Amino acid sequence: MEQIYTIPINEAFEKSMEDGGCPFCEIKRVFEENELSLILGASMMEPDVRIKTNELGFCERHYGMMLGAGKKLPLALMLESHLNEISENMSVSKILPSKSAKRTDSALGALGKSCYICERLDRNMDIVMNNSSSLFGADADFRRKCSKQPHFCIPHYAGFLRAGRENLKGSDFSDFYRCISDIENKYVARLKENVSRFVKKFDYRYEDMPWEDAKDAVEKAIAALCGSDSLNS
């Protein structure tokens, strides 16, 4: 197991035991903050980072976050060379126009779907998932923390389960699966119950029924499905 991330994993699992929420969303939120300050700081000027951002660009969410950070100069420098590369890829050959159209198509077609920050986050979250499932097998204290989680958002539950299938064997895997599926099945049952209660409240026959936890059922169900437990804060 790669040792990196063991400390942030333990910290996030402890935090969610107290505050609620998905521990992996919390880890991702911290990674995202780090990536943003890196890209708007020192790493923006590094040639190998610039090659990557020229090629991949950013998604709308991350352009938005960079704009919101209020540091427009590093953003403008990155955009300057990104647009340069795009315009090079758009140059039209007089002799072989179909060849240049093909090059433009493949260079620009990928742009809307790629993001430098998302790519790095995905790679780091894969490592986090693998390390977390290995920790479950190796560390009784982490196993206890895992069993006390309030829930995982649905995409992170799927990722954690996949990592567990790859990294754990025999009784370690059965214990892991029992632990996380028990948490998640109760969570999804609660989400379903609250959304149904929300729907019923629009029926005059249920007018007097108490809301209980259903007032924000729609927001909570969407956050669970999108893996955005901490992204709205």
Ligand SMILES: [Zn+2]
């Ligand atoms: Zn999550």
Ligand SMILES: [Zn+2]
């Ligand atoms: Zn992105």
